[in-house]
Amino acid sequence: MSLRSEWTKILAFLFKNLIITKGNIFSLFEILFWPTVGLLSVGLLAKYLQLSPDMMAFILVGVISMSVVQVCQIDIAYVLLYDVWGKCVKHEFIAPINSVHLILGSWLIGIFRSGIILILLVFFSSQAFGFDFLKPGINALIVFLVSLFLTSALVGITVCILVLIFGHKAEVAAWSLVSLMLLVCGIYYPISMLPGPIMAVAKFVPLTYFLEYFRSFYGFSSDLSGFLVKGYGLALVYLGLAWIGLDLVIRNAKRTGILITLSE
């Protein structure tokens, strides 16, 4: 087991996702079209409502972040969903690979694609609405982007777990989990707007802290504190748990036979 061969196994999943997208114009739509439409429609709505530049910044930070998370996590979800749709799940699990190869490879391509989307959205938001996404500075931007990529990995792994437990029925999670976060984490509004119990839930979601952190550079105060410690702390704990969960679910899938069922 050389480091080089392990790296090749990771790159295999990057190759797979990349080559499927290359051959499918609709995948490109999903990655480029919807985030751009989302940004423009929300931005135009905000303009129509004559929101102040501060409020506009609040909303656009949320929209751009959500697009980055959505595009990055969908690549992780797709790494398994493509095989479910192709009824060829077992071919991967007959090979000497593990969850690390599976997740890291797809995460890398997710980061690459969501990076492209980020650049596009930052450019559009600057041109169309005069919004400066780079205002917090390069260090804050890197910290924020890493946090978004960690959040994406968390969501993507959760989708994979659900697919390996519930099969086809869980496909919808690939799109709906992010929407749920949109509701809870304060993408378009501060979490103080949320009813008590949901606000309590929001405090257990890392993205809530990351958004508050980035928005603080635009002058928004928050009831929360220790954004990065709490956000990264929660994200890393959840990621560790999700990874353990994924390994357990793969083992369980070998017990229940769902790997075979998903290949028929």
Added chain:
Amino acid sequence: MALAVRVRDLWKSFRSGWFWGARNEVLRGIELDIEERRIFGILGPNGAGKTTFLSILSTLLLPDRGQINVLGMNVLKQGNRIRERINISSGNANFLWSLTVRENLTFYAMLYGLGWRDRKKKVDEVIALFELGNHEGTPFDKLSTGMKQRLALAKSMLNNPEILFLDEPTVGLDPQISLKIRDQIREIQQERGITIVLTTHNMAEAEYLCDRIAFLKAGEILTVGTAHELKRSIRLGDIITIDYVGDLYSIRMEQLPGVIDFSLSDGRCQFVVDSATKRMGTILQGLWGAGVSVTEVKTSQTNLEEVFLEFAK
């Protein structure tokens, strides 16, 4: 000869539905040894547990209990090391639909950690081996069923497996392509000396390919042996039918060596023997010795289908 697979007391059940669902036992106390460098067939009716058994051997499924060693390694503890040295190909093969033959093979070669140079060499080799050259740029969903099956076999050779598991490799293929695939399986085994474990419910396939065959029914191995041994075990063998003139009723032909069964009617007698070529001379000599003149001799072989039907009862 060393063992490629050793199975002891293997049990596997599936639950229908969630926690409260009933358990359906699919494999019941399987015990089996498979020697290296042979083609071993697992024969049985639909629902006998063939695919489940193969999936456990190839580490895709975990057993409820039992000791399963593949290439001397425990499937429960050394799954990843086993997977480096085995591969599987199934009938009705499915792959990523929009990837071409070459892209699919490249992806799976990467899963075995093959670097760029080795990968290209290996992919070129299996494309040539399975005559996929004219289709290497064709997306999987545009391939014919036969080509899809060849791609599945090509994929299964990417890591030079020491054991190749084939799950109904010719199911759904027309007879001509089935024959071609069978020949390719045989060639691969002979050239590379690998162990092949295949499931099938096609008797001709089992008889043509397999050195040894196990009959699996309702999750239990009923018998194991060569096709010849299996035919004999249920008193089925080669049949010699002889038309004659004379009196045979006074002669105890069933006592001749190699005769499994003997029947007589006016002017015709029928022997079931272990081997027609081996026993023909003795039988004819016995008849001539008794003063019987032989007018016609016909031989026919029991096919494995009859054995299968006997065991499947």
